[in-house]
Amino acid sequence: DIQMTQSPSSVSASVGDRVTITCRASQGISSYLAWYQQKPGKAPELLIYAASSLPRGVPSRFRGSGSGTDFTLTISSLQPEDSATYYCQQTNTFPHTFGQGTKLEIK
Amino acid sequence: EVQLVQSGAVVKKPGESLKISCKASDTSRWIGWVRQMPGKGLEWMGMIYPGDSDTKYSPSFQGQVTISADKSISTAYLQWSSLKASDTATYYCARHLNPFSYSYGMDVWGQGTTVTVSS
Numbered sequence: 001d002i003q004m005t006q007s008p009s010s011v012s013a014s015v016g017d018r019v020t021i022t023c024r025a026s027q028g029i030s031s032y033l034a035w036y037q038q039k040p041g042k043a044p045e046l047l048i049y050a051a052s053s054l055p056r057g058v059p060s061r062f063r064g065s066g067s068g069t070d071f072t073l074t075i076s077s078l079q080p081e082d083s084a085t086y087y088c089q090q091t092n093t094f095p096h097t098f099g100q101g102t103k104l105e106i107k
Numbered sequence: 108e109v110q111l112v113q114s115g116a117v118v119k120k121p122g123e124s125l126k127i128s129c130k131a132s133d134t135s136r137w138i139g140w141v142r143q144m145p146g147k148g149l150e151w152m153g154m155i156y157p158g159d160s161d162t163k164y165s166p167s168f169q170g171q172v173t174i175s176a177d178k179s180i181s182t183a184y185l186q187w188s189s190l191k192a193s194d195t196a197t198y199y200c201a202r203h204l205n206p207f208s209y210s211y212g213m214d215v216w217g218q219g220t221t222v223t224v225s226s
Contacts (some may be wrong), residue, residue, distance in 0.1 A: 098151060
C-alpha cells in the first residue's frame with residue numbers, strides 16, 4: 001500500500017494567518033491527490049482534487065500544489081470556520097489511502 | 108441537489124450480521140466506503156460502481172466486509188457476516204467526483220452510519 005504522511009499532526013494559527021499542511025506519498029502518485037476538510041461530528045468535504053483543482057463552492061483561499069510524492073495544502077488567510085481536521089488521500093493506486101490527518105486549531 | 112442518504116445508527120452484538128445502506132440519486136458514479144473509528148482518522152475500505160457492481164477492496168478489509176449494490180434502487184451496501192467489537196465506527200459512503208474515473212476524489216458524502224458492536 002502507498003503510505004501517506006501528513007505534517008504537522010496539529011497546528012494552531014490565528015485568523016488571517018497563512019497555513020501550510022504537507023502530505024508525502026511513499027511512492028509517486030502523479031497528481032492523483034485529494035484534500036478533505038472534516039469538522040467534528042460531520043462528514044468530510046472535498047477541498048481539492050487532482051492536487052490543485054478546487055471543486056465548485058470551495059473558497060479560493062484554499063490552494064493545493066505538488067506532484068509525484070510531495071504535496072501541500074495552503075490556506076492563504078485563515079478564517080474561524082477553517083478550524084477542522086484536514087486529510088489527504090491518494091487516488092492513484094488501490095487502496096486509495098488517506099493520510100493520518102492534521103488538526104487545525106484557531107488561536 | 109445530489110445527496111447520499113445512509114441508513115440509521117445501529118447497535119449490535121458481537122457475532123451478529125449487519126447490512127447498512129447508502130442511497131444515491133443515480134448509479135453513474137463510483138461509490139466509496141470509508142471507516143472512521145472513534146477519535147481516529149479516515150480509512151478507505153473499498154468502492155463499487157453500482158451500474159455493473161464492479162468492486163474494489165482495500166486488502167485491510169477484503170474478506171471482512173462485503174460491498175454490494177442494487178442498481179434498480181440506486182443503493183450501495185456494506186455488509187458484515189459476523190461483527191466484532193473492533194467494527195465499532197462511523198461508516199461513510201461517498202460519491203466519486205468524476206463520472207468517467209475514480210481518480211479524482213469523492214465530492215458528495217453521506218451523513219455517516221454509526222455502528223456500535225457491544226455485548
